[in-house]
Amino acid sequence: MKLSVWTYEGPPHVGALRVATAMKGLHYVLHAPQGDTYADLLFTMIERRDHRPPVTYTTFQARDLGSDTANLFKTACQAAYDRFQPQAMIVGASCTAELIQDDPGGMAETMGLPIPVIPLDLPSYQRKENFGADETFFQIVRALARPRPRTDRITCNLIGPTALGFRHRDDITELTGLLADMGVSVNVTAPYGATPEDIAQLGGANFNVLMYPETGESACRWMERELGQPYTRTVPIGVGATRDFVAEVAKLTRIKAQIDESRLRQPWYARSVDSTYLTSKRVFLFGDGTHVAAAARIARDEIGFEVVGLGCYNREMARPTRALAREYGVEALITDDYLEVEARIEALAPEMILGTQMERHIGKRLGIPCAVISAPVHVQDFPARYSPQMGIEGANVIFDTWVHPLMMGLEEHLLTMFREDVEFHDAAGASHHGSTSQIEVPDPGEVRTDAIVWLDDAERELKKVPFFVRGKARRNTETFAVERGLHEIGIETLYEAKAHYAR
Structure with missing residues (x-):
């Protein structure tokens, strides 16, 4: 039932598929019922790979359960070897096939195939996809890797x-x-x-x-x-x-540390005028433990965001994620239920989400910008262009990916805040053609605002508005205050004016 809605991780045999599909000369024989071949689509459709995963399914059906499903597995193994001639083979069962206890590893061992056959024991009802990938690769390394002389160079x-x-x-x-x-x-x-x-x-x-x-x-x-x-x-x-x-x-x-930072633009961008407006933006992070830990450090120490919440879905990373949350003074959220994540986001009301494909959907519903930092992801996060997360170029890519949604949000906010302005209201023509509207627009200059006093908290907040529209924001706020008989402008009045002009 869970697969019919959102899920952060698939069953562990999907993790094994990720390893098998990544490798060459390896074949995976998966004891699975008809229908479990859906996993192929994860790679051919979402990752846009140019070939199908190297997997042979037994695809037994309900009518086969009363007969010899073990023989079906052996037949599939032999056919896979004969057709693909792999250097090695891994064998295992899907979550459904695990229930019939056919022991794929034991059966493959009795066949005497002339290649290494590595059995996988992946407890489908206790563990999940990342564990499946980690355990599969570990079993492959343990079966095939041996001590060797070190290479001549480092x-x-x-x-x-x-x-x-x-x-x-x-x-x-x-x-x-x-x-x-x-x-x-x-x-x-x-x-x-x-x-x-x-x-x-x-x-x-x-x-x-x-x-x-x-x-x-x-x-x-x-x-x-x-x-x-x-x-x-x-x-x-x-x-x-x-x-x-x-x-x-x-x-x-024991060699000299060297790093070529000539391509590194992120630190300068993060200190630029446009980016300092984003300082102290409240962000919530969720994903796999490794990417969340990395993103938290970038958010706080390199861009100047305030981390108001974080968590991960893979329970293997629960302990370090909880320790990280204590360091940041927030409560860790360890769950694989997207509804719990959505509830936490709603409660914290961040200004940005750094998450997975799930949080992107949550952000759309709540009207909060979201940048993706971790799997699970969809097709748009497998770009044709070069777009790493690690290293020097990765730092540049991350800055662009995170900041652009906020800048677009700023642009939309400004357009709504000044929609009654002669240049920006709904009936105005294109600015480079000149105004063609005949609609009368209120002129803020007609209202006397020289008696208005700005309080310190409002002045500080106003300075966060980009300089090229700060004057307009000041005039609009003063007009708003005068029309309501106010003689002082505090931060609450500034926020009320912002909401008024954003209607």
């Missing part, structure tokens, strides 16, 4: 990017360039773009870069323990985190 593995990940493809490109500037080459990127033969080469790198803890941390911990490879803990999303990441890599490798 190299690392990029660990964690999968299919259907939020900007994973572009993050790989950005990090590869960032590391190259330091003299560090990438040995293997996995699972994205890797083959089973590549997985066997993981042990040759000096260290691992954990890009996404949700989908790669178990494998990194195993490689640290079994292959002697340390891994980075800093996720380089944002200017500060990128600098910290470079420093961490330098410490691990």
